[in-house]
Amino acid sequence: MTIHKTLLVHEQDNIMVALQDLPKGSELPFKAAYIKLVDDVPAKHKFALRDFQIGDPVTMYGILVGKAHQAIRKGERITTENVKHATQTPEIKPDFDYQWTSPKPEKVPTFMGYHRPDGKVGTRNNWLVVPLVFCENRNILAIKKALEPHLGYDQQLTEGLEAMVNMAAQGADASQILAQEVQVAKPQSAVDRPFANVDGVRFLTHHAGCGGTRADARLFCQLLVGYLMNPNVGGATLLSLGCQNAQVSMFREVLEEMAPGFNKPLYIHEQQGSPSEEAFIAEAVKSTVLGLSQINQISRQPASVDQLVIGMECGGSDGFSGISANPVLGKISDKMVAFGGSSILAEFPELNGVEQHLLDRCMDRKDAYRFQHLMMEYGEKARAAGSGFEANPSPGNIKDGLITDAMKSAGAAKKGGGAPISSVLDYTEQVVKKGLNLLFTPGNDVESTTALAGSGATLILFSTGLGTPTGNPATPVIKVSSNSILAKRMPDIIDFNAGGIISGIQSVEESADVLMDHIIRVASGEQLTCSEQLNQDDFIPWRKDLSL
Known part of the structure; x- marks a missing residue:
């Protein structure tokens, strides 16, 4: 070698x-x-x-x-x-003349997924418990505390914990306390859980729903409706206080606009109409258990891989991300397009400098103008705040070789492969066209993964060179390492290692083929991602404010 x-x-x-x-x-x-x-x-x-x-x-x-x-x-x-930092000034060509040679798949793979009445297929069957406003966060956690011990999904530090607490209470010194072994109790297997066909109950908290503007509240409702529309979500329990900007009536209006005929189980409880907090929580617990019994009736069935919607994300990037992990994700994106499926490239601040290449790939000139407008508008917002796209690389990025935003962007854009772009979507808009989609999100990892799932991603590939535990409550997140050192150092958060490309033992194409097999196993529920095993359910709604 x-x-x-x-x-x-x-x-x-x-x-x-x-x-x-x-x-x-x-x-x-x-x-x-x-x-x-x-x-x-x-x-x-x-x-x-x-x-x-x-x-x-x-x-x-x-x-x-x-x-x-x-x-x-x-x-x-x-x-x-x-x-x-410096970039080329992009321009939109009058005609679409982009040439791309699609990979020729010998056989379109299948996975075991959850078929929904609207024709979409999910990789998970999750139930969400979500507040319409941050005032209900405490009640979400109360419901979680009441339900989790009985459902078999939770992961708690149990073995050795009681002994450690007793030692500390009796005056043990620091060395004795820190030497005490504490074991992680793993979640039960599906056969041991009361609802075997439900992959998880996800309890979301956030800081949205009130304050800000009415437009912020409506945008948040659009995001929540996007989550309910995601085929990975079987149903939901929503908690409302009653007086917040994100009113139940606003939510229902957005639901009717975005998902007319919506027929998944949905239970909404409003605290200001309840006789007590105890009664309010009890009713939410009961409806959640009822909802779990309803979505437990569906089971996995074979589906073509073209039913997948794969979101592409990067975070904690390093100088190897753009030459190993991201090109592997790009090959997966191209495979999905060749299979007749969908992929999503997001994080617009990390596309600064590669606009020309992406504009040239927009099949519809209207999408090219839309992409250009969104980039220019966001760039102006950054400058108005005394910043700019050039401020995107984090200290960790710079320390590991990503010196300018354009350098970072050129590597980040590799996640989108080389396929033509079928549509350009604004934040919370849903993926409806097959092929490669561009989705307007910020560069912030969790805000972006939150957006990907909200626009329909049923699986997310997340490349990293420095390591990050990021997960998502609705959609499995497969963490792909750009280098083998990280994969060995943080095996509990890395699902797949693309570092063999750097050492020369594997090509990008070979790595993508192996990753595709891994994707099928995860999509079929045969393998949990590391973030799922850690119950890493990150959820940060974006107000479309400045977030590089």
């Missing part, structure tokens, strides 16, 4: 990626000559392939990702001091 030290991502690039730590003075082959490093270059970072003067363009992935802010010597490390 040949272990490569560097990677030239695109033949037009003038910077190169270090695949391992490279000491100052290293002589590295490039074309017919050698480049001598004038700095130590850590793995995931980049170095100059030529001398740069101030203002010279810096290219990676074949596109502009920055400009030299200082003179840079050949072999010098690329940093936030010597390179600043």
Whole structure:
């Protein structure tokens, strides 16, 4: 096996990626000559392939990702001091002339899913317990505390915990307390649960539903309706206080607009119309148990993989994300399009700098204009707040080699593969067209995954180079590591390792084939994701305010 030290991502690039730590003075082959490093270059970072003067363009992935802010010597490390964010100015071409060669699947796979009356197929059969307003968060937790011990889904620190508490109460010193073993009690298997065909009861809390504007409240109702429409959701219990902006009447109006003829079990309770909090919680508990008995009647049946809607997400990205994990997700996206299914690319602040490539791929020119408008409008909002897309990379991103937002975006966009774009959706709009969809979301990981599930994603692929526990209450989140070090260090949150691409033991295509098999197992309920095993149900509604 040949272990490569560097990677030239695109033949037009003038910077190169270090695949391992490279000491100052290293002589590295490039074309017919050698480049001598004038700095130590850590793995995931980049170095100059030529001398740069101030203002010279810096290219990676074949596109502009920055400009030299200082003179840079050949072999010098690329940093936030010597390179600043810069992007190409995009333009919309009058005609769609994008060429793409679709992969030719020999056979369309099947999975075992939940068939809904509207023709959609879910990968899970979940029940949601959700407040219409944050004032009800405490009651959501009270219902959770009452129900969970009897349902078999919860995961608690149990074995050894009582002994540790008693030791502490009796004055044990810190070393004795910290040395006490505490074991995690795993959730029961489906055959041991009272509702074997219900994959989970998800108790959501949030900070939405009141305050802000009426438009915020309506947007939140649209998000909740999107969750109820998701085929992974069998039904829901909603708690209302009664006086909040997100009124039950507003919710029902949005439900009728977005899902006319909605026929899943739905129970809504309003506290200000109840004689007591105790009675209010009791009624919500009873209706939830009734709802569980109703959705327990459905069981998994075979379905073609083209019924899946796969959302693409990245978070805690590193300098390897754009050359390993994200291209693997892109291959999955292209496979889904070839199968006749759907995929979703989101996080618009992380598409800054690759707009031209995405505009060229919009099959409908109206979608191209819509994408351009959403990007420009959000960019203006960021500038009005004294920021901009260039502020998107986090300290962790920068530390691990993502120096500019354009560099980060060029790698992030790889999650969308190369297929034409069938539609551009605003926040909370539903996926209705097969193919690759662009969804307007912020760069914030949890706000974006919340949005993906709210627009119909039945499975989410989440690439990461630094590690994140993010999950979702409605949709399984498969965490894909960009490097093997992370996969070994955090095996309880990483589902799939694409690090073999960096070490040279596996190609992007081979990794995607293995991941596709994993997707089928997760979609069929044969395998829980790490975030599901940890009960990581992250839910953050977005108000469409600035969130890079």
